[in-house]
Amino acid sequence: MRVSDDRYTRERERLDLALRFIRHEARTFTIRQWTGLSDDRIRKLYRTYVLETDAQQVHRHRGKSPRQAAFFFKNPELNFQAAQLASLFVVYGLLCGSDGGVKSRYRVGSLESGTLLCQVYESYLELHAPVSISFEHAWFLLLALSRHDELSVAPCSVCGGVRLRDLLSTRRFDCSNCASAAAAAREFSEGAAPC
Protein backbone atom coordinates (compact mmCIF):
# COMPACT_ATOMS: atom_id res chain seq x y z
CA MET A 1 0.00 0.00 0.00
CA ARG A 2 2.75 2.36 1.02
CA VAL A 3 4.76 1.55 -2.09
CA SER A 4 1.84 2.32 -4.41
CA ASP A 5 1.14 5.56 -2.49
CA ASP A 6 4.73 6.62 -3.05
CA ARG A 7 4.52 5.68 -6.71
CA TYR A 8 1.32 7.69 -7.08
CA THR A 9 2.88 10.74 -5.42
CA ARG A 10 5.94 10.46 -7.66
CA GLU A 11 3.75 10.22 -10.78
CA ARG A 12 1.75 13.24 -9.64
CA GLU A 13 4.98 15.20 -9.13
CA ARG A 14 6.18 14.18 -12.60
CA LEU A 15 2.96 15.46 -14.21
CA ASP A 16 3.05 18.68 -12.16
CA LEU A 17 6.63 19.31 -13.29
CA ALA A 18 5.70 18.64 -16.94
CA LEU A 19 2.85 21.17 -16.61
CA ARG A 20 5.24 23.73 -15.17
CA PHE A 21 7.56 23.18 -18.16
CA ILE A 22 4.60 23.54 -20.56
CA ARG A 23 3.65 26.82 -18.88
CA HIS A 24 7.21 28.06 -19.52
CA GLU A 25 6.88 27.04 -23.18
CA ALA A 26 9.57 24.36 -23.02
CA ARG A 27 9.99 22.12 -26.02
CA THR A 28 8.67 18.55 -25.97
CA PHE A 29 12.21 17.19 -26.08
CA THR A 30 13.16 19.19 -22.96
CA ILE A 31 10.04 18.06 -21.09
CA ARG A 32 10.77 14.44 -21.96
CA GLN A 33 14.39 14.84 -20.88
CA TRP A 34 13.41 16.18 -17.46
CA THR A 35 10.27 14.18 -16.67
CA GLY A 36 10.75 10.90 -18.53
CA LEU A 37 7.20 11.17 -19.92
CA SER A 38 6.61 9.91 -23.46
CA ASP A 39 5.96 12.37 -26.30
CA ASP A 40 2.41 11.05 -26.44
CA ARG A 41 1.79 11.71 -22.72
CA ILE A 42 3.25 15.21 -23.11
CA ARG A 43 1.01 15.94 -26.12
CA LYS A 44 -2.08 14.82 -24.18
CA LEU A 45 -1.03 16.84 -21.16
CA TYR A 46 -0.48 19.86 -23.37
CA ARG A 47 -3.92 19.45 -24.95
CA THR A 48 -5.63 19.15 -21.54
CA TYR A 49 -3.73 22.16 -20.28
CA VAL A 50 -4.72 24.20 -23.33
CA LEU A 51 -8.40 23.27 -22.87
CA GLU A 52 -8.44 24.04 -19.17
CA THR A 53 -6.55 27.33 -19.23
CA ASP A 54 -6.12 30.41 -21.30
CA ALA A 55 -4.32 28.72 -24.18
CA GLN A 56 -3.74 31.98 -26.02
CA GLN A 57 -0.84 32.71 -23.73
CA VAL A 58 1.12 29.50 -24.18
CA HIS A 59 3.04 28.91 -27.37
CA ARG A 60 4.39 25.57 -28.40
CA HIS A 61 7.88 25.64 -29.78
CA ARG A 62 9.05 23.10 -32.25
CA GLY A 63 12.46 22.36 -33.70
CA LYS A 64 15.81 22.34 -32.04
CA SER A 65 16.63 23.88 -28.69
CA PRO A 66 18.94 26.93 -28.62
CA ARG A 67 22.64 26.13 -28.81
CA GLN A 68 24.40 29.46 -29.39
CA ALA A 69 26.39 30.85 -26.48
CA ALA A 70 26.89 34.07 -28.51
CA PHE A 71 23.18 34.82 -27.87
CA PHE A 72 24.03 35.95 -24.31
CA PHE A 73 26.51 38.55 -25.60
CA LYS A 74 24.21 40.21 -28.13
CA ASN A 75 23.66 43.31 -26.03
CA PRO A 76 24.46 44.58 -22.49
CA GLU A 77 20.91 44.04 -21.18
CA LEU A 78 20.82 40.43 -22.33
CA ASN A 79 24.28 39.89 -20.88
CA PHE A 80 23.19 41.40 -17.56
CA GLN A 81 20.08 39.20 -17.39
CA ALA A 82 22.14 36.09 -18.23
CA ALA A 83 24.59 36.93 -15.42
CA GLN A 84 21.62 37.28 -13.06
CA LEU A 85 20.32 33.88 -14.13
CA ALA A 86 23.77 32.39 -13.56
CA SER A 87 23.74 33.83 -10.02
CA LEU A 88 20.27 32.35 -9.42
CA PHE A 89 21.52 28.91 -10.54
CA VAL A 90 24.15 29.14 -7.80
CA VAL A 91 21.71 30.48 -5.18
CA TYR A 92 19.26 27.64 -5.87
CA GLY A 93 22.00 25.02 -5.79
CA LEU A 94 21.99 23.91 -9.44
CA LEU A 95 25.59 25.12 -9.80
CA CYS A 96 28.30 25.67 -7.23
CA GLY A 97 31.50 27.67 -7.30
CA SER A 98 34.70 25.88 -8.26
CA ASP A 99 38.20 26.89 -9.35
CA GLY A 100 37.89 29.38 -12.17
CA GLY A 101 34.10 29.14 -12.56
CA VAL A 102 31.19 26.96 -11.58
CA LYS A 103 30.37 23.28 -11.71
CA SER A 104 27.17 21.31 -12.06
CA ARG A 105 25.15 20.13 -9.08
CA TYR A 106 22.02 19.02 -10.93
CA ARG A 107 20.99 15.78 -12.55
CA VAL A 108 18.94 15.81 -15.76
CA GLY A 109 15.83 13.70 -15.22
CA SER A 110 15.73 14.31 -11.48
CA LEU A 111 12.38 15.81 -10.44
CA GLU A 112 14.14 17.78 -7.69
CA SER A 113 16.60 19.42 -10.14
CA GLY A 114 13.77 20.04 -12.64
CA THR A 115 11.75 21.76 -9.93
CA LEU A 116 14.75 23.94 -9.00
CA LEU A 117 15.21 24.90 -12.66
CA CYS A 118 11.56 26.07 -12.76
CA GLN A 119 12.02 27.96 -9.48
CA VAL A 120 15.07 29.77 -10.87
CA TYR A 121 13.19 30.75 -14.01
CA GLU A 122 10.16 31.90 -12.00
CA SER A 123 12.41 34.09 -9.82
CA TYR A 124 13.96 35.53 -12.98
CA LEU A 125 10.45 36.27 -14.35
CA GLU A 126 9.68 38.22 -11.20
CA LEU A 127 12.74 40.40 -11.72
CA HIS A 128 12.08 41.27 -15.36
CA ALA A 129 9.08 42.22 -17.42
CA PRO A 130 9.36 41.64 -20.26
CA VAL A 131 12.09 39.00 -20.07
CA SER A 132 14.77 38.67 -22.75
CA ILE A 133 15.70 35.06 -22.05
CA SER A 134 13.28 32.23 -22.75
CA PHE A 135 13.05 29.13 -20.56
CA GLU A 136 14.84 27.12 -23.27
CA HIS A 137 17.67 29.65 -23.36
CA ALA A 138 17.89 29.57 -19.56
CA TRP A 139 18.21 25.77 -19.68
CA PHE A 140 20.87 26.09 -22.39
CA LEU A 141 22.72 28.61 -20.20
CA LEU A 142 22.75 26.16 -17.29
CA LEU A 143 23.99 23.40 -19.59
CA ALA A 144 26.72 25.58 -21.13
CA LEU A 145 27.90 26.82 -17.71
CA SER A 146 28.16 23.28 -16.37
CA ARG A 147 29.99 22.05 -19.50
CA HIS A 148 32.48 24.86 -19.02
CA ASP A 149 33.69 24.79 -22.62
CA GLU A 150 32.14 28.00 -23.97
CA LEU A 151 30.75 29.90 -21.00
CA SER A 152 31.77 30.57 -17.46
CA VAL A 153 31.25 33.16 -14.75
CA ALA A 154 33.87 35.36 -13.14
CA PRO A 155 33.89 38.45 -10.92
CA CYS A 156 33.97 41.76 -12.82
CA SER A 157 37.44 43.29 -12.50
CA VAL A 158 35.91 46.73 -11.90
CA CYS A 159 32.91 46.30 -9.57
CA GLY A 160 33.30 42.68 -8.40
CA GLY A 161 29.80 41.74 -9.61
CA VAL A 162 29.09 38.45 -11.40
CA ARG A 163 29.80 38.61 -15.11
CA LEU A 164 29.32 36.03 -17.81
CA ARG A 165 32.55 35.04 -19.50
CA ASP A 166 32.91 33.90 -23.10
CA LEU A 167 35.69 31.31 -22.89
CA LEU A 168 36.22 31.40 -26.65
CA SER A 169 36.91 35.12 -26.68
CA THR A 170 40.30 36.59 -25.82
CA ARG A 171 38.83 40.02 -25.21
CA ARG A 172 38.84 41.27 -21.63
CA PHE A 173 35.29 41.88 -20.52
CA ASP A 174 33.96 43.75 -17.55
CA CYS A 175 30.36 43.11 -16.52
CA SER A 176 27.76 44.66 -18.80
CA ASN A 177 27.25 47.63 -16.44
CA CYS A 178 30.94 48.53 -16.25
CA ALA A 179 31.48 47.90 -19.98
CA SER A 180 28.60 50.29 -20.79
CA ALA A 181 29.93 52.90 -18.36
CA ALA A 182 33.44 52.62 -19.88
CA ALA A 183 32.03 52.95 -23.41
CA ALA A 184 30.04 56.05 -22.39
CA ALA A 185 33.13 57.60 -20.76
CA ARG A 186 35.19 56.89 -23.91
CA GLU A 187 32.53 58.48 -26.09
CA PHE A 188 32.43 61.53 -23.81
CA SER A 189 36.22 62.01 -23.79
CA GLU A 190 36.42 61.56 -27.58
CA GLY A 191 33.64 64.15 -27.99
CA ALA A 192 35.38 66.53 -25.60
CA ALA A 193 38.80 66.28 -27.31
CA PRO A 194 40.12 69.57 -28.70
CA CYS A 195 40.05 69.86 -32.49
Ligand SMILES: [Zn+2]
Ligand atom coordinates in the same frame (compact mmCIF):
# COMPACT_ATOMS: atom_id res chain seq x y z
ZN1 LIG B 1 31.27 45.56 -13.15
